[in-house]
Amino acid sequence: MNVALMLSVLLFLFIIWLVLDFHLGRKKHLSIVSRRETAIIHGDIDIFTHGKKLFADYFHELRNADKHIHVLFYIVKDDAISQEFFSILKEKARAGVEVRLLIDRLGSWKVKKAVIQSLREAGVRFAFSNHIKLPFLFYSSQVRNHRKVTIIDGKIGYLGGFNIGKEYIDEEPSLGIWRDYHLKITGRSVNFLQTEFLVDWHEYAGEDIMDHPTYFPVMTDGQVRHRFVPxxxxxxxxxxxxxxxxxxxxxxxxxxxxxxxxxxxxxxxxxxxxxxxxxxxxxxxxxxxxxxxxxxxxxxxxxxxxxxxxxxxxxxxxxxxxxxxxxxxxxxxxxxxxxxxxxxxxxxxxxxxxxxxxxxxxxxxxxxxxxxxxxxxxxxxxxxxxxxxxxxxxxxxxxx
Known part of the structure; x- marks a missing residue:
């Protein structure tokens, strides 16, 4: 068998593997997924369209946290704003605030082992979501946790399109000003965002803390009718x-x-x-x-x-x-x-x-x-x- 023919056979087998892996992985995923969404609930909602204003507010609320900070992002980069973000989380963890950080394994590939180690040494609970895993390596590499959610003290929630990186605060010259929509939510409806984070945290960090009494403080309804749909x-x-x-x-x-x-x-x-x-x-x-x-x-x-x-x-x-x-x-x-x-x-x-x-x-x-x-x-x-x-x-x- 000449080299060209052998390579052709290997390529064919590789394509067949990709197709089967993806098809069977998707079939398994569809068989286990369940719907989780709220009825219409009430909270107060603000919207940010510019990264510098969002992160000024976001970092301020993180620094004011008293009890717990739960953060899920798809992308966290290795740059100045990311380091500031990590520093705030470590500072709060050292001060006794429970801090949990969940980031996507591929989306946040730039986060180095040394950074993760420093977070853990400061007391931050850290985990990656959506590892590539057997038996469906290709399919699992494509299923990403694209959610971007933060819950502070169970009372303040953030949800939207911004991640953590310099482009999101207009410091990537090739992209210019970053236009995005990100919500800040307060009121009773924040409880659902908390629940959704804890579901993901349990899946990827292996820690079941859904019944923790302080994660769901009693709050009043806000003015804005809405519902959350994961x-x-x-x-x-x-x-x-x-x-x-x-x-x-x-x-x-x-x-x-x-x-x-x-x-x-x-x-x-x-x-x-x-x-x-x-x-x-x-x-x-x-x-x-x-x-x-x-x-x-x-x-x-x-x-x-x-x-x-x-x-x-x-x-x-x-x-x-x-x-x-x-x-x-x-x-x-x-x-x-x-x-x-x-x-x-x-x-x-x-x-x-x-x-x-x-x-x-x-x-x-x-x-x-x-x-x-x-x-x-x-x-x-x-x-x-x-x-x-x-x-x-x-x-x-x-x-x-």
């Missing part, structure tokens, strides 16, 4: 379909990555056909290879059907939102792509409060003003390199 496996797809089918007048989608599945695309096209006005906000420039090219074939179809597509130009657009008829808005950690719909663990907040929705509408209006319309003329202009990238992106769109 998702994984295929749950997000059905949630999006339900929301899109409810639309009578308008749908606004904001996402850094727009790679919907065929069911979602069909639902959006059907909404346009019944007269619903659809607007989509995406970045003008991409932060990852192929994600922009992966979106183009879907955006072409939507533009032809009458949708308005806007490319945000005043920095990088990383916000994740879905607005239905000015009546329901969804803000959370999930992107409008197949990875969030089928692979990642996410958590979103559905908000039903007219005053908050009006506030978000003003934010969306500003973001559209800071965007340029994307047209078929631009998308269809001959570009061999882009065409090749689109072809590659179409093949691997599930994993972008």
């Amino acid at each position: 998702t994984e496996a295929q749950q997000l797809e059905q949630n999006y379909l339900t929301l899109i089918h409810q639309a009578d007048n308008s749908i606004i989608i904001g996402s850094p990555y727009f790679i919907p599945c065929q069911k979602i695309l069909a639902a959006l096209l059907a909404a346009l056909e019944r007269g619903v006005h659809l607007s989509v906000i995406v970045p003008y420039a991409a932060d990852h290879p192929l994600v922009q090219e992966g979106s183009f074939r879907y955006l072409r179809k939507l533009i032809r059907a009458g949708a308005n597509i806007y490319q945000y130009k005043k920095g990088f657009y990383h916000a994740k939102t879905l607005m239905i008829d000015d009546k329901i808005c969804d803000i959370g950690t999930a992107n409008f792509d197949k990875r969030s719909m089928y692979l990642n663990k996410e958590i979103n907040c559905y908000i039903y409060d007219p005053a908050f929705i009006q506030r978000l509408m003003e934010i969306l209006k500003k973001d559209i003003e800071d965007s340029v319309p994307l047209t078929l003329a631009v998308l269809n202009k001959p570009n061999p390199i882009r065409s090749v990238k689109e072809g590659i992106a179409a093949v691997i769109s599930y994993f972008l």
Whole structure:
């Protein structure tokens, strides 16, 4: 057997392994996943759209913690703001505050062993989520914990699109100003965020502390009607379909990555056909290879059907939102792509409060003003390199 033939056989066997690993891993995941979401609950919600303002508030609340700090992020980098974040957690742990930090194993790969050791020596309980593990190595490498949740003293919660790194405070020149949406929540509804963190912590750290009496202090209801919806496996797809089918007048989608599945695309096209006005906000420039090219074939179809597509130009657009008829808005950690719909663990907040929705509408209006319309003329202009990238992106769109 010559070398070329042997390599071809090995490549074929490798592809077969990848397909079987992914298929069987996904089947197992679907068989064990369960739905966890709240009924409509009440709390008070503020929104941050700029990283420097968010982290000034966030670090202030961390420093004021009295009892416990529970933190889950997808990405924590190795840079100045990350070091400040670690320093605060260590300072609070040394002062007797219970501190738990859960970060995704691949998303936070830059966190060094020495940093982890220093956290643990200071008293911080630390764990990685979503390890790559047998028997489904490839599938488990693709299922990431994309949630970004913090609960302080059981009374203050944070949820949204920001991670910990210099780009999130506008210190990455190639990306410019980072535009994102992050919620600060107070009131009784924080209890559910606490529960969701503790579920993940139990799964990955092996510590069952759900019955700890101080983690769920008695609090009053706030003013904003909302509910929290954690998702994984295929749950997000059905949630999006339900929301899109409810639309009578308008749908606004904001996402850094727009790679919907065929069911979602069909639902959006059907909404346009019944007269619903659809607007989509995406970045003008991409932060990852192929994600922009992966979106183009879907955006072409939507533009032809009458949708308005806007490319945000005043920095990088990383916000994740879905607005239905000015009546329901969804803000959370999930992107409008197949990875969030089928692979990642996410958590979103559905908000039903007219005053908050009006506030978000003003934010969306500003973001559209800071965007340029994307047209078929631009998308269809001959570009061999882009065409090749689109072809590659179409093949691997599930994993972008």
